[in-house]
Amino acid sequence: MNSTILTINNLNKNYGSVHAVNNLSFSIEKGNIYGILGPNGSGKSTTLGIVLNVVNKTSGDFQWFNGSLSTHEALKKVGAIIERPNFYPYMSAYNNLKLVCKIKGIGYDKITEKLELVGLLERKDSKFRTFSLGMKQRLAIASALLNDPEILILDEPTNGLDPQGIHQIRELIIQIASQGTTILLASHLLDEVEKVCTHAVILRHGRKLYEGRVDQLIASHGYFELNASNKNELLASLKSHTAFSTIEEKDGIITAFLNEDLSAEELNKSFLNKGIVLSHLVKRKESLEKQFLQLTNNIK
């Protein structure tokens, strides 16, 4: 069963003449891993800052947990790392987390469990300053999880890390999600979102270019864009066709995503046999990278 963690409606943020977030709407459902993907300056951090109440919005609104709680109360169920981890360098990992618990007013009982989750239990007595960048980031994740949040928010979680550190953080994010924590991360790396996320929101100049499942964006078998004068018959036929996973209708065009190989000729023939005459039929197959580049470079 789905439940909504966060809904953003027509959100805008202006910094002087810079429209950093432009009429942005999307929602986050429980149990998924969301990636906000976009090049530098596309408004990712600003969006995260607004929903975490550290940046003031210009207009629009957002709602945590269907509006059942005040933003202040809701944020107690949110774990977030939006800046470089800030711990005391000469204090141990364990004592740093103890301090976080004190500040947040939560018990110490989760510290060991979270250190183990991020693979730092053996290093719990080491001073923070002796940690690699990747370990520091993992400690920050442990810290953000101390109160068992419903959702973990990460801004560019692998920035600056070496390949091994990047791999560890990505695996960790997937593991945390598998235990039921919803994840929202911002990244400018397409392959990161592709590898880690189930869902993506793609931004450019603060505007949403795509929202949906990553596997549909990848659409490895491609997809058809279709139309017919008898649209209802076409839709019904597509829905009963086993080759398609998802069927969407937008701006008068039907998009049908393939879950197996099917040529345009075969599809056309099977529709003709059913008496459905197509007015539009295009098969598309694009790599996520190509789509991302198209989305981020070409669309105004």
Ligand SMILES: Nc1ncnc2c1ncn2[C@@H]1O[C@H](COP(=O)(O)OP(=O)(O)OP(=O)(O)O)[C@@H](O)[C@H]1O
């Ligand atoms: N405090 C600020 N004052 C003025 N302009 C800002 C401020 N913060 C962000 N901006 C501008 O808003 C736009 C969006 O920035 P934002 O940091 O949200 O993007 P981003 O996608 O997170 O990029 P990056 O990964 O580089 O941080 C950019 O043009 C940026 O210069």
